[in-house]
Amino acid sequence: MFREFIDVHLPCRMRGLVQLAWLLAGLMLWMGGGAAARCAAEPAFVGRMGVPIKHGFGLSVEMETAPGNGFQPVYLQFVPTTRTFTRERNLTIEISPGDQMQSGIDFTYRCQVQLPQNARDFRSVQYIPYYYPWSQMHVRVLEDERPLQGCVTTFGLNGARQSPLQHPTIGVVVSGKMNRVLKQNANNETQRQANYRQTLTRLATRPALPHVMAGGAVVQATALWIYGAAVGADVPTDSDPPAWQVCPDVRSLRTAFAGAIPVDTDVPRLDHATALQQLEQVQPAEVQFRVLDAEQMSEQWLAYSQLDVMLIAAPLLQQLEAQPDAYRALTDWLANGGNLWVYATGQASCKVLDQVPLQPIAASLVLGKPAVAKRLQLGEINDQSGWDYNTYNGATRVSQNYAFSGTMPGGSSLRRQVFETAKKNEHAFAATASPASIASRIRQGQFGLGTVTAIDAADPFPQSYQFWSSVVRATGSKQLDWSERHGLDVPSGSTHYWSLLIGSVGQPPVKSFIGLNTLFVLVVGPLCYLYLRRRQHLFLLFFVAPALALLVTGGLVVYAYFADGVRTRTRVRQVTWVDPHAGYQVTQSRQSYFAVLGSRRGLTYPDDVAVYPVLRGSIRAGYRYRRDSSNGRQGMVTALEDRTQFRGCFLPPRSQVQMLVFKPEARSDSLQWDVGDGRVAVTNGLDVDLRNLTLRDKSGGIWQAEHVAVGQRVPLTRVAVGTKPKLAVAPLVPDVLPNLRSTRDPWGRYIAGSHASQLEQRLDSWLQYLPPQRYYAIADSSGQTLLGTEDAEMTDAVHVVMGQLP
Numbered sequence: 181m182f183r184e185f186i187d188v189h190l191p192c193r194m195r196g197l198v199q200l201a202w203l204l205a206g207l208m209l210w211m212g213g214g215a216a217a218r219c220a221a222e223p224a225f226v227g228r229m230g231v232p233i234k235h236g237f238g239l240s241v242e243m244e245t246a247p248g249n250g251f252q253p254v255y256l257q258f259v260p261t262t263r264t265f266t267r268e269r270n271l272t273i274e275i276s277p278g279d280q281m282q283s284g285i286d287f288t289y290r291c292q293v294q295l296p297q298n299a300r301d302f303r304s305v306q307y308i309p310y311y312y313p314w315s316q317m318h319v320r321v322l323e324d325e326r327p328l329q330g331c332v333t334t335f336g337l338n339g340a341r342q343s344p345l346q347h348p349t350i351g352v353v354v355s356g357k358m359n360r361v362l363k364q365n366a367n368n369e370t371q372r373q374a375n376y377r378q379t380l381t382r383l384a385t386r387p388a389l390p391h392v393m394a395g396g397a398v399v400q401a402t403a404l405w406i407y408g409a410a411v412g413a414d415v416p417t418d419s420d421p422p423a424w425q426v427c428p429d430v431r432s433l434r435t436a437f438a439g440a441i442p443v444d445t446d447v448p449r450l451d452h453a454t455a456l457q458q459l460e461q462v463q464p465a466e467v468q469f470r471v472l473d474a475e476q477m478s479e480q481w482l483a484y485s486q487l488d489v490m491l492i493a494a495p496l497l498q499q500l501e502a503q504p505d506a507y508r509a510l511t512d513w514l515a516n517g518g519n520l521w522v523y524a525t526g527q528a529s530c531k532v533l534d535q536v537p538l539q540p541i542a543a544s545l546v547l548g549k550p551a552v553a554k555r556l557q558l559g560e561i562n563d564q565s566g567w568d569y570n571t572y573n574g575a576t577r578v579s580q581n582y583a584f585s586g587t588m589p590g591g592s593s594l595r596r597q598v599f600e601t602a603k604k605n606e607h608a609f610a611a612t613a614s615p616a617s618i619a620s621r622i623r624q625g626q627f628g629l630g631t632v633t634a635i636d637a638a639d640p641f642p643q644s645y646q647f648w649s650s651v652v653r654a655t656g657s658k659q660l661d662w663s664e665r666h667g668l669d670v671p672s673g674s675t676h677y678w679s680l681l682i683g684s685v686g687q688p689p690v691k692s693f694i695g696l697n698t699l700f701v702l703v704v705g706p707l708c709y710l711y712l713r714r715r716q717h718l719f720l721l722f723f724v725a726p727a728l729a730l731l732v733t734g735g736l737v738v739y740a741y742f743a744d745g746v747r748t749r750t751r752v753r754q755v756t757w758v759d760p761h762a763g764y765q766v767t768q769s770r771q772s773y774f775a776v777l778g779s780r781r782g783l784t785y786p787d788d789v790a791v792y793p794v795l796r797g798s799i800r801a802g803y804r805y806r807r808d809s810s811n812g813r814q815g816m817v818t819a820l821e822d823r824t825q826f827r828g829c830f831l832p833p834r835s836q837v838q839m840l841v842f843k844p845e846a847r848s849d850s851l852q853w854d855v856g857d858g859r860v861a862v863t864n865g866l867d868v869d870l871r872n873l874t875l876r877d878k879s880g881g882i883w884q885a886e887h888v889a890v891g892q893r894v895p896l897t898r899v900a901v902g903t904k905p906k907l908a909v910a911p912l913v914p915d916v917l918p919n920l921r922s923t924r925d926p927w928g929r930y931i932a933g934s935h936a937s938q939l940e941q942r943l944d945s946w947l948q949y950l951p952p953q954r955y956y957a958i959a960d961s962s963g964q965t966l967l968g969t970e971d972a973e974m975t976d977a978v979h980v981v982m983g984q985l986p
Contacts (some may be wrong), residue, residue, distance in 0.1 A: 195752065207247055210508075217907050224342060225378040225489070226336040229319060233261050235328055237269070237295060240321060245341040245460070246349050246468040249662045249670065250485030250792065251307040252277075252314075256339050257849070258295055258302040265302075269295040272322040275308060276813055283671075283799035285829050286312075287815030292507070302835040307482040309817060312799055313344045313569070317692045340462045343569035347466045348437065348660045350460055351484065355425040355430030358452050423639030424524040426491035427455040428467065430641070432609045436648040439465020440564045441556065441598045449642065457533070479505035481512035481844065484788055488660050490520045515628025515764040515844040516790075516939070517665040518779030519655050523635040535761055536625035536632045541654040545788035546615035552646050558596035618650055628764040628844065629665075629757055629939060631655055658938065660705040666792070667842060667937030673795035675934045676770075678914035682751045685774045685836070696739075698730045730832040747973040748775040748831075753912070754966070755939050758866075758983035760850045765866075768939050769841040769966050770794070770912075773830050773953040783968030785841065787819070792970075793830060794838040797932050840937075841966050849896035851955075853985055858897040864888045866959075870981060872906040873957035876950045888957070907956060909946040909978055912936050941978060 187278035223242040231238050260266070275289045289308045296302065316335055321331035337343070429450040431442040450458065459469040470487065474496045484490065490510070492500075498508050511532065514520050525533060547555060549936060564580035613907040623634040633651060640647065658664040668674045704725050712718045754769040773783070785791050814829035831837060850867030860883045864870060868950040870888040875896060877883065882903055936944070944955060959979035 189769045194374060199273065207761065216688055223253070224339075226317065226337065226342075227333065229321070229331065229333045231328075232322070232330040233467035235331065236261050236266055239319075239321065241317065243337075243342065244470060246470050246486075246771055247310055247314070247342065247344055248346075248349055248486045250487075251308055251482040252310040252486065253483050254306045254308050254317075256293060258293070258304075264298045264300055264857045270298045271295065272325065273306075274320040274322065275306070276318040276320075277314040277316070278318075281315050281561070281800070282313050283797070285670075285793060285799060285815055286813045287817050287828065287830075288813045289817045289819070291819040305478075305483075306819065307480060307485075309484065309791070310344070310613050313671070316344070326533065327350070328347060340567055340569060341468075341565075341710045342770045343575075345468050345569065346569055347567075347575065348467055349468050349470060349486055350430075350433075350486040350660075351472045351487040351489055352428055352430070353472045353474050353477075353490065353494075353496055354427050354456060355421075355496065356473055358409075358421065358425050360425065363401070391409065397422055414530065422495075424495050424876040425452075426639075427452045427459070428491060428523075428641045429455045430459065431644040432469060432645050432750060433648045433651075434463055434465045435465075435469035435556075435609070435645050437465045439467065440461060440562050441595050441602065442499065442607075442609060442642075443562070443564070443593075443598055443601075445498050445598075445602040445605045445609060448607065449639075456683050457643075457657065464564045464566060469983050474499060477503070477506040478511070479503075479509050480788070481516070482788070482790060483509065483892055484513040484518065486662075487513070487518065488662055489521055490514075491523070491653070493524045494522050494526075494528040494530050494533070495524060497522060497530045497532070501531055511627075511762075511764070511846065512788075512844040514630040514632070515759070515762055515766050515846075517629040517659075517766075517843055519631045519633070519659055520627070521633045521635060521651065523640050524638050524969075525636050527638060532627065532632055533634055535629050535763070537761065538625040538632065538634050541619050541622045541624055541650065543615040543619040545653045545769045546618045546650045547653075548615060549612050549645055552612060556595060556599060556645065557903070558594070558597050558599055559844040562595045562598050563594050575578050587933070595661070596615075599929050608642050608644055611898050612646050613644070621647075621845060622654060624654055626759070627762045628759045631659060661935070663935050666840070666842070667935045668792060668983040669933050669935065670792055670795065671799050673797045673799070673932035675914055675932050676912055676936055677794050677796040677932075678774045679754055680751055680775050680838060682749050682772050682836060685749060696732065696736060700728070706726050721798055724804055726925055746777045747971055748773060748779075749968050749975050750774075750967060750969070750972045750977075751975045752967070752977040752979070754868065754959075754977075755943055756979070756981045757939055758850050758981060760983075760986050763846055763848055763850075765845055765847050765850065766844070766939070767841075767843045768937055769843070770838065770940075771839075771841060771967065772838045773831055773969070773972075774838055775832075775833055779831050779833040780827070781969070782816075782825050783832050783839070784820075784823050784825045784963060785968050786843075788843075789966065790842040791824070791826065792842075793841045794840050795932075839968070841968075851983070860898075861893060862896065863893040864890055866890065866981070868979070869960040870957040872908075873955065875951065875955040875985075876952050879954045880952060882950075907947065907980075909943070909947060909980055911947055912940050913944075943982060946982065953985045954982070955985070956980055 223243045226243055227241040228238065238259045238261060240257045240259075242624055244253045244256065254275065271293045273291050276287075277289070278286055287309075289306070291304070291306050293302075293304050301828060316334055316336050318334045319332070321328050357879040367819075368418075415893050427450075431444075431450070456471065461470050463469065472490075474492075477500060486804050492511075498511065510520075514532075520532065522530065522533060525653055526954070563577060563579050565577050567575050568578050569575055599610060621636045623636065626635040633655060635651065637643070654659070663669040667676070708724060708728070709718075709721065712721055712724070751772040752769060754767060756765055756767045758765045785790075816825075816827045817830075818825040818827070830839075847866075852863040854863075856876065860875060860877065861876075862873065863887065867890060869890055871886065873885040873894075873896065874890055875883045881901075882899050884899055884906065885894050885896045890896045945955070946954065950956070957980070961979065
């Protein structure tokens with residue numbers, strides 16, 4: 181309508197001036213609106229497959245940035261070449277991740293994707309095990325188990341954000357409303373760019389412009405009108421949103437992880453777009469961030485398995501409670517050992533904060549003013565460089581590449597100078613307060629194996645370094661370390677592999693061989709000779725002896741093959757932690773396997789458990805370069821409807837392998853305790869019978885019960901002082917630790933780790949001394965659903981249930 185007014189009511193020369201103003205306004209918007217478009221919280225784009233148009237669809241791949249140990253979310257985006265998918269398609273996607281070096285557990289991930297008919301697009305998310313670093317992904321598409329022509333591509337993962345960094349990863353949950361504003365800005369920017377191109381086309385057909393003074397007022401008014409009309413849609417309806425809706429300013433938090441001191445302290449608080457953009461960069465600190473949209477939270481807890489911390493506002497957490505599946509995924513991750521930091525607690529009421537008994541942290545965890553200056557290392561260079569990943573050396577600072585040139589990226593200012601500037605600007609980063617006042621605003625409690633930290637501040641961003649270092653110290657370095665919590669780093673291997681071997685399998689039956697050989701010598705020698713001589717057929721000895729030798733040799737081979745049986749043998753050490761406050765029980769199961777004939781079927785687990793192979797040595801000890809990204813894959817991980825199957829190198833024939841399985845499970849029923857003066861009784865609400873239940877009360881007394889059946893209420897008997905608790909469980913200590921130094925690694929560069937999970941360490945400690953208000957027991961059966969195989973011979977199994985009194 182406005183264009184019609186211009187064309188009808190303005191003369192030709194004036195129309196040219198208006199078109200010029202329109203062009204300039206569009207150019208200004210095009211240059212200034214790009215920042216908002218780039219700030220939307222989306223997975224990183226990996227690449228687009230060049231699918232031939234005859235197949236009727238296109239495929240692009242995206243993945244979450246800042247990967248690490250756990251399961252990596254990978255997104256498959258399908259679009260039709262026409263308006264919609266013309267028919268239903270059943271596709272098989274094969275993804276082979278890896279880097280330039282091969283390992284013994286390289287695998288191909290297979291999943292089924294069904295493209296619905298008449299749909300405009302289709303998006304599938306896959307959670308792929310991240311057992312070793314990735315630098316590329318080889319993707320192939322099949323239909324009816326036949327490869328589609330031209331549907332194979334190798335994507336390179338460029339950028340440090342997509343490289344594995346050995347640092348804590350914090351998932352920051354941002355407001356969906358604010359993200360919609362940014363996305364709307366992006367859509368408006370796209371429309372403005374289209375209008376800009378149309379304007380260029382129209383101007384190319386107009387006559388030459390007259391003198392600018394001819395209609396300056398009209399041009400200026402027209403430009404302002406166009407600019408205001410275009411920008412007005414980008415402003416949110418609430419011009420002053422609440423603080424918890426604005427993306428957290430993590431500058432002070434970043435420094436608490438041995439990071440650079442912020443140099444932009446002239447800005448008190450970053451706006452939503454700038455703060456979001458900062459989260460999506462490689463951090464100059466020993467921490468990385470992943471942005472999570474509050475309205476697009478995953479319904480599978482494996483999506484958060486790589487995160488060490490989740491930072492969320494209480495109102496957003498309250499909104500998440502209205503989505504049962506998404507909320508269950510978050511609490512599953514939390515109970516399995518995650519750390520939840522909730523701020524703006526006064527703005528909403530959250531279930532998790534009511535479930536957990538929260539207590540203020542100790543004032544001793546808060547750094548005093550002298551300790552703050554010491555911890556900040558003010559005499560060092562304020563290194564603002566990011567990180568680079570190297571296959572040999574792991575994560576290294578980019579600044580190390582400048583060591584010999586004498587230059588530093590971002591300048592070479594001392595941290596003291598930057599800190600003094602922050603104090604001069606009166607920035608919150610440099611502020612200090614009494615330890616008692618800070619400790620009173622930070623409350624913490626246990627949820628399963630994880631922690632919940634309540635930050636009683638409406639907007640604790642950026643806050644002071646003193647404040648956020650207290651939050652980090654209260655959570656604990658071990659709790660923030662993925663390998664410490666889970667008890668392994670898959671690429672490094674683990675010495676605890678030798679703690680759970682299946683005895684007397686995989687070895688040649690030496691004694692049986694000696695006995696059979698002795699019998700063969702006697703039969704073919706004196707006995708056969710005397711028998712043939714008496715029959716006067718001694719010449720047959722030249723034929724009988726080789727035939728008997730061949731028969732006995734074949735029998736020895738067959739006997740050796742079946743000496744270990746035909747069933748898969750397993751040995752299990754399972755530990756379950758029961759938390760009645762959280763309503764969760766978390767099971768960690770260390771399982772060894774030895775397969776003879778059942779190795780081709782592999783291992784099959786439910787899709788809601790985390791499975792990690794425990795290797796006896798580092799995957800880099802016998803390294804070799806990869807020649808072809810699609811070959812050399814010894815393993816196969818197949819995502820079925822509700823299960824995940826592991827085959828190939830994960831269960832090779834006649835070789836012992838070990839898996840570590842994690843299973844969080846929400847349960848309303850657990851052990852109900854009745855503790856009073858001179859009496860202790862328990863009601864078993866679990867689904868397993870308990871034996872040798874042992875409890876130490878708060879005064880140090882030991883109470884025991886021999887057997888507690890499911891649903892039964894049993895009184896415990898107090899035993900004499902000094903009585904050793906009955907629990908026939910051996911500590912997780914390897915009996916034998918062989919020297920596995922590789923000839924390709926004579927310097928021992930790749931050494932196996934020696935971590936045990938925090939729950940396993942807790943059990944080993946309790947075996948030495950059971951703390952007060954704690955209990956443990958033996959369960960009569962182990963979780964069959966976690967074994968991975970139905971037809972298995974159980975060599976040894978122990979299942980410990982442990983916890984603390986409510």
